[in-house]
Amino acid sequence: MSVENHRGIVEYSSERVVIAVSEGHLVLTGEELMIGFVYQEEITITGRFRRVEFCR
Amino acid sequence: MALYSLWYYLTGHLRITVQGYTPERFLNLCVQRGIHLWNIVKDGDRMQANIGIGGFFQIRPVARATASRVRILERRGLPFVLARLKRRKGLLVGALMCLAALYLMTCFIWQVEVHGNEEVPEEAILEAARRAGLYPGAYKSEVDPKRVEEQILLAIRRLGWAAVEFRGTTAVIEVAERVLPPEAAPDVTPGDIVATADGVVTRVLVFNGRALVSEGDTVVQGDVLITGRLLEGGEEGEAGPYVRARGIVRARVWHRAYEEVRVQExxxxxxxxxxxxxxxxxxxxxxxxxxxxxxxxxxxxxxxxxxxxxxxxxxxxxxxxxxxxxxxxxxxHQEFTVDEAERVAVRRATDRLLMELPPHARVLAVREAVVQAGEGFVGVEVILEAEQDIGRFVPSPSGQEQGGAGRN
Structure with a gap:
């Protein structure tokens, strides 16, 4: 999963990744989550996802 | 992705582990500073990531700011391999020496093979090649294939063709054997040279034996021209050596042909x-x-x-x-005048005679004469004078017994 125009990583563990985006957070839950690569404008997360949430 | 991997391999990268309270901040700071991280895995309170060599040198301030400890787990890529090699000079020297040794070894001939021989023993060919400088252990550039080929051909007369070719460290000698004519034992059957036609002898050339005729003699078919009996008295009583007569006797010979042509044909x-x-x-x-x-x-x-x-x-x-x-x-329906008929007859007769001449005959003269001219036809005789070989070898009647005729 790739997220463009992110505002940084808020929380990162192998079960839960929270990415700051404009107007809120993207919360990804799953297992063996791994950050493929991080760039200023793009972040790619791989692993077995269980849930993708968007919180304002 | 493969291209990425190759690039990372060439430039070199590290696998690091980061231990700290806020790995998220660490990541964010890295991204801000343009330090590229990839394959980030969380492992309990630690975090593993890949980082380029350039990025690693910029990571210290980030680590300090986030109070993280960074340790290198692995070094990957070509720069590290080279660095390791630089430290282990012996290995490099060894590798180079191995290459050099390989190259050197290919400069020599290790094996000589022979193909195509059937009767000629392989050893003989190998021996000839050895003398020309081609043997297992010879320095390749000192072997001149052309020279070896020549030497082999000179040394072994049974070979009609030879080719030397290098296939890697193997020299292949390809040969073809000559089919020798059966060794004709010189025919020693005693005998004489006898005239095959009547004529006047113009030339006598004796290779072996004794001439019984000389230039200007008239001979009749069947006359002995060159005898194999070397002694003059051999015919009476005393049997001298009787050999195979050899020689050439040329004579002027007259050939006749008669041809008739009808005036109407x-x-x-x-x-x-x-x-x-x-x-x-x-x-x-x-x-x-x-x-x-x-x-x-x-x-x-x-x-x-x-x-x-x-x-x-x-x-x-x-x-x-x-x-x-x-x-x-x-x-x-052809009608000739007498003249025409005569000409046609002469031509036909001459053609026939010329066809029958033995090889190496030389035509000296052609004469024609109307022999008869009757009612509606012309008969012409052509006499062709030629100088030709008239000798023919006739084995002696009692060939096995030397001088058998002498007993009478």
């Missing part, structure tokens, strides 16, 4: 019209593939060309391609 001439037919003959059956079965001429001459379709090894297929050309003939 029926001659068959080609009209110029032809008819082609192509057949395939399989076994005894003929199949016409071009042309009609019926030949449209009443009188004709035919020329047949046969082509065996395939002739492979000794198998001849019973299939033939036959091309027939029919020439239409027309019967022409």
């Amino acid at each position: 029926e001659v068959k001439l080609r009209t110029g019209r032809t008819f082609d037919r192509t057949l395939i003959k399989i076994g005894d059956n003929e199949i016409i593939i071009r042309g009609r079965k019926k030949i449209p001429f009443k009188l004709y001459e035919v020329k047949v060309e046969r082509t065996g379709l395939v002739s492979w090894r000794n198998i001849n297929l019973p299939v033939e391609l036959i091309r027939e050309t029919y020439f239409e003939l027309v019967e022409v």
